[in-house]
Every structure is written in C-alpha cells, then in structure tokens.
Amino acid sequence: MRLVIRNARRLDVEKMEFVEDGPLVAEDGRIAGIGENAPIGAADLEIDAKGSFMLPGFIDAHVHFRLATLDFARLQRWSEVEYGIVMARLAKETLQRGFTTVRDIGGDVEGLMRAIKAGMAEGPRIFRAGRMLSQTGGHGDAESGPRPVPTCACEMRHTAFGIVADGPDAVRKAARHNLRDGSDFLKIHVSGGVASPADPLESIQYTAAEITAACEEARHRQTYVAAHAYSAESITMAVENGVHTIEHSNMIDAGAAAAVARHGAVMVPTLSTYEAMDLLGRKMGFPAANLAKNSKVLEAGLKSLEIARDAKVTLGFGTDLIGESQARQRREFAIRAEVETPKEILRSLYVVNAKLCKLEGQIGTLTPGAAADIVLTKVNPLENIAALGADDAIEGVIQAGRPVS
Incomplete structure (x- = not known):
C-alpha cells in the first residue's frame, strides 16, 4: 500500500x-x-x-495486557477464551489512542501477539517481558488462597502472570525459560507493590545474588532486566547488581537517584495508574490496605520526578494502567507536564522508549x-x-x- x-x-x-x-x-x-x-x-x-x-506513533514503555481487569478476583477465574477476548479489545483501544508500540512488562501475551501478526486482532507492536519473576510472597506471587509448603527450595510455581522462583539457581532457570520462550527482556520484582495483598511497599524483594543471576542471563542474550521497585533501598540494590530499567520509583531519594544515573540505568515513571486506582479502586472493590498503599505512592509521584531530574536520570514514558483504567493512557502527558517540559516528555516518549524497545531509528x-x-x-x-x-x-x-x- x-x-x-x-x-x-x-x-x-x-x-x-x-x-x-x-x-x-x-x-x-x-x-x-x-x-x-x-x-x-x-x-x-x-x-x-x-x-x-x-x-x-506513541510508545508506552509499561503496559500489562494480561492484567485485563482491575477486578483481580475475576482474573483468577477467567478462561483463556475470556482473556483473549478482553486482551484483544484492550490492544485495539490502545492502538486507537495512538500507541502504536508498547513494552508489555509482565504476563503471557504470546497468543495476543500471534493474533495481531496474523491479522486476527488489531493492536500495537509489542516488545515483551513474558512472565514476571518474583520471590515467594513477592509482588508477582499472584496466586490466592492457601498453598502447600514446597518440598524443596528449588520448587517453582507459575501462572499466566509470573513465575515464583527463590534463590539464584531458580531465578536463573526461570530467566532462561522466559528467554527460550521468546521474551525480549526480563522483568523482576525487588520491592512490594500496590495491587499485591501480602507485601508492604517498603519490603525488599530478591537478593543481590538473585538479581545478578537474572541480569547475567539477560546479558548473555544481549538484552536487559527491568525491575519493579518503589523504595530507595530496592532501587539502589537493583542498579548496583545490573538492572537496566527501574519501573515506578515513587519512593526514590537523592542517593538512589544518583545510583541510577551513575550506572546509566533508566527510570520509567508510571504516574497515571495511581490516579486511576484512586478514582476507580473503590468501585472495583480494592481492599482498604491496597488503597492505603496506593495513596502513599500517588502522593510521592511528582516528587520522584523532581528528584530524578535533579540527578540527571534518564526517564522513559510508561503508564502501567490495568484493564478498565487503560482508557486513561494519554492522561500521563498531563501529569508529567506538571513537572517536565514538553520537549523532555517527548524525548522520553520517542527517544528513550525506542531504545528500550531496541528499535532506534525504526519507531x-x-x-x-x-x-x-x-x-x-x-x-x-x-x-x-x-x-x-x-x-x-x-x-x-x-x-x-x-x-x-
């Protein structure tokens, strides 16, 4: 044509x-x-x-098509057919909003990518992490209810969202599995999160040895590791052990920001998701504990941008909006504009994000x-x-x- x-x-x-x-x-x-x-x-x-x-075309460096609804109880019950229908709709709407490329940073999207490539669904170009790696009880440990005690330290569990792997050897195995299955990069969790029920935001997840194992495997495949991290301690630990992108970073401090800049890592803020969870969370039945965690990171969001800019940290552009809240994707422009200039935001969107997707000069x-x-x-x-x-x-x-x- x-x-x-x-x-x-x-x-x-x-x-x-x-x-x-x-x-x-x-x-x-x-x-x-x-x-x-x-x-x-x-x-x-x-x-x-x-x-x-x-x-x-816009580039969003932090999306989750597999997290297809804010009603997490429904996520546990859906069949792959139900997931496929909703994920295809979300992908099409993302494209209609102008986002022609996304970095999907956690969850199995192989089927969606094949459907888009075959013309069975409309959606953006997807650069994917595949299943997220998490410790037991970490932010990516998504299974609900009681679970049997593992019979050995090396035992791993997985869902469509992530792989629970404890210890350097298990993390290495999980990383190799993802890379074998076609992941373009890897995603790990090194701190608590808003949506997970059992881990405080300030909790430190994974050890230096576990992080190093994942980063070594990524480096051997000429790619990198992204880390979900909120606290200053977890951010510093991640970049000092090889992580290339820090996702969220709301509770960063000057010391952690200096570490990110010193190691040439990239910070990907995702501020619109906290505003969306604050507006939609109660309607969707979010527990009070999760709403309280969200309020904390929402309040810290803009300050984290100021700290990062003062340290000359390279910033990407992401949203992390889940399911129903993805309609607010372009809201990120207005939030970032409270602290950054238009040129700074556009460089994050187009220059930094293109590098994160390994498509410089192409997108x-x-x-x-x-x-x-x-x-x-x-x-x-x-x-x-x-x-x-x-x-x-x-x-x-x-x-x-x-x-x-």
Whole structure:
C-alpha cells in the first residue's frame, strides 16, 4: 500500500521542532521519503492533513495486557477464551489512542501477539517481558488462597502472570525459560507493590545474588532486566547488581537517584495508574490496605520526578494502567507536564522508549526507513502537551502505513 500525507506539520524528533517540508510518502509500511526526496506518484490513499500536527506513533514503555481487569478476583477465574477476548479489545483501544508500540512488562501475551501478526486482532507492536519473576510472597506471587509448603527450595510455581522462583539457581532457570520462550527482556520484582495483598511497599524483594543471576542471563542474550521497585533501598540494590530499567520509583531519594544515573540505568515513571486506582479502586472493590498503599505512592509521584531530574536520570514514558483504567493512557502527558517540559516528555516518549524497545531509528521518528506509524492531531504538544489527553485530541492514527479504524 502506498500512502501520501500532505499539508502536515511534521515533528522533527532530533531537533524537537515542527517543520513543514512537503508530503510524506509511505510504501509497504515504511516511510519512503519526505518532501523533495519523496517518490511522489499515484497513491492508494492520500490524506490532506490541513495543517494538523504529525507525530510519530506513541510508545508506552509499561503496559500489562494480561492484567485485563482491575477486578483481580475475576482474573483468577477467567478462561483463556475470556482473556483473549478482553486482551484483544484492550490492544485495539490502545492502538486507537495512538500507541502504536508498547513494552508489555509482565504476563503471557504470546497468543495476543500471534493474533495481531496474523491479522486476527488489531493492536500495537509489542516488545515483551513474558512472565514476571518474583520471590515467594513477592509482588508477582499472584496466586490466592492457601498453598502447600514446597518440598524443596528449588520448587517453582507459575501462572499466566509470573513465575515464583527463590534463590539464584531458580531465578536463573526461570530467566532462561522466559528467554527460550521468546521474551525480549526480563522483568523482576525487588520491592512490594500496590495491587499485591501480602507485601508492604517498603519490603525488599530478591537478593543481590538473585538479581545478578537474572541480569547475567539477560546479558548473555544481549538484552536487559527491568525491575519493579518503589523504595530507595530496592532501587539502589537493583542498579548496583545490573538492572537496566527501574519501573515506578515513587519512593526514590537523592542517593538512589544518583545510583541510577551513575550506572546509566533508566527510570520509567508510571504516574497515571495511581490516579486511576484512586478514582476507580473503590468501585472495583480494592481492599482498604491496597488503597492505603496506593495513596502513599500517588502522593510521592511528582516528587520522584523532581528528584530524578535533579540527578540527571534518564526517564522513559510508561503508564502501567490495568484493564478498565487503560482508557486513561494519554492522561500521563498531563501529569508529567506538571513537572517536565514538553520537549523532555517527548524525548522520553520517542527517544528513550525506542531504545528500550531496541528499535532506534525504526519507531519514534518520522524519517525515511522508519515504520509509518503516525498520529495526526490538532494539538501542538510543544505548546500544550497536556491537551493530548483530551478525548478529541487525536484526528487520525496510522500504523505501518494503514489508517486505524
């Protein structure tokens, strides 16, 4: 398919400014040329953008399609058919919001990816961690109810969400299993979490030896480890033992931020999810203990951004919205805008996230050879990036050269 877009103001991500440099031509899903260098000719589809702003497709570096509802009791009961139906809907809605690439950071999404590739479902390009790795009683230990005492230290359990693995050898085995099954990177938990029932936020999870084992296996496959971490101690322990991305980081302090920067690691804030849980949690039956944990990280969110910026930490862009709350995905722009400039947010979205997905030059840019993933909007994000969150902000989404319905 050959697509031509005329009269758009294109975002030059390298310069971080809008340019009017002639038509964009896409062929077979990739940008073939722009302006004078564009191979103008007959088009299968021609779009007159009428002065709209043309952005690369959005990239979300922290999603969970497998966590398909905020009603966690239902998650325990659903069949794979029910999961498939809801996950396919969430994927399509994500694409319609302009997110053409996502980094799925925990849960089995193999079937969803195959369905998208085969054209059976619509959704973004997915860069995935596969099942999350967790210690017994950690944030990724998702099974409810009583469980038998393990018969040996090496015994592992798993669900569609994660693998419970204790000790360096078990963590190594779980990491190798995920990588064998096609995970693009690995995800571990090194602190407590909001949604899990049994672990305090401040709890430290995994040891240096366990973290090192996962990071070594990732490095051997030329990839990296992401770590769920809230507390300063868990963040520092993670980056000092090889973790590349720290997810959330709401309770970071100056010392931990300095450690992240010193090790060249990346912090991926996910602030919209705490606002969403605060608004929707009670309606969905969240226990009081979980709501209390959420309030703590919600309050700390913006301060964590300020601490990270002062330490010159590289920031990605993520949302971590679950199930019904994923509709608030573009709300992250407005929250981040309370602390950061539009250019800083767009660099996180396009430059840092493209590197995290190992697709530099292919996504997050509107240049020849890149994927023809495009968002057309009436909003100038360099002037008012928060306005991208409005329901009517997006005029059109194009994925691989084809308009999204």
